[in-house]
Structures are given as structure tokens and as C-alpha cells.
Amino acid sequence: MGFLISYEERAVKAKGLNKLAKPDQEKIQQYLFPDEYQNLSLLLNLPKLGLPENPILFYPGCGADILMPLKYIEILFPRLRNVTFIFNDIDNTFGLIKTVLDDVGISFELNRNSLQFYWNGILVDLQFLHENVFTLKDLPAFDIYFERAFRIMKDDYPDYENQIYQQLNPKGIFISDSGFQHMPLEKLPVSQELSAYKEMIVGIKK
Secondary structure, three states: OOOOOOOOOOOOOOOOOOOOOOOOHHHHHHOOOHHHHHHHHHHOOOOOOOOOOOOEEEEEOOOOOOHHHHHHHHHHOOOOOEEEEEEEOOOOOHHHHHHHHHHOOOOEEEEOOEEEEEEOOEEEEEEEEOOOHHHOOOOOOEEEEEEOOOHHHHOOOOOHHHHHHHHEEEEEEEEEOOOOOOOOEEEOOOOHHHOOOOOOEEEEEO
């Protein structure tokens, strides 16, 4: 029998910050395919990466995928205490993101299109941009680029990866399941099982 993941937005009340709240691992698994969840352990052997204080992570085409970037930063950056997420999607999935967080036991503060919450002791500021990334203006520089299942969308924009490279700060980190192979990066020995395309890359901008 196949594994079905269903997202259904519902009205969610902002319950405020709770630093002690821990995400429910069983609930998390309901939002991830079994192999995706199991493959997260493949990140454990990578070197732990350093970042500036309160780095910015940019995630285009995010959909309702809040859990995977949270798991990645939790594993790859164990010393991280504050992070800003800039999530972007052409569809307004902000309500779904709030629903997922609430479902896994994470409360948050809400201010228009932004959230603030704790994830295993990391304070996360999330800003949601409901725009087309390929026409997005005034995108700030960022320290982490996170991408999943975005290959088809960017195929028609051959200069997209170069533009993203230019926006990434020096020593910034690419985390992508496809692309960026030609960029001048210090590539870490990451398992290709983390990518459906077998093109997984975790690299540091030179």
C-alpha cells in the first residue's frame, strides 16, 4: 500500500512562544515519507557547520514543507540558537505551515506573514513571501540556501542558479537535492540517497 501525505489547512490559534515545547516525533513522521525520515540519519556523519549569529535561510518553492529545513538545521548546525527563515512560494501556503507546526506541538507568535517559534531550543523567525521567486525583487542576501523538489520549476530559468549563488553570502551553505554542480563550492561528502534525483549537494561557497 502506498504512503499518502495529506495537508489540510485549518484555523490555528497563535499560542505564543514556548521554549520548552518539543516537537512530537510521531507526528513529524506523519508528514514525511518513511524513507525521507530514515534518510535524515545520513546527515549525522557530516561535519558540523559554522554560521554567523542569526543566519538567514532562504527556501524558494517551499510549499508547506516546514519540517525538513528544521530537521536539517537541527542536525547540521547543533550550536545554532537563532535563525531567520525566508520562505517563498507562488501559492499562499502560510496557513498550511501554521497548521503543520500546530499539529506537531509547536506554538508560535504571529505577526501578519511572519511567525516566531522555538524548535528544540532554536529560536526561529519565519517570514513568508507569497511571490514568484523568478520575478522577486530586493531579495536580501542569505547564509543558507535550501531547495527541495524545485528542479522542474527552475529549468526554464537558466541563470537562476547563478543569481542565487551571487545572493549567498561568502562561506554560505547550499543544501539542494538538484543542481549547482558547476558552482565553485567546497562540497561535503553527502549521501545521494537524500535526493530523489541522486544529485544531493551540501556545499560551502568559496
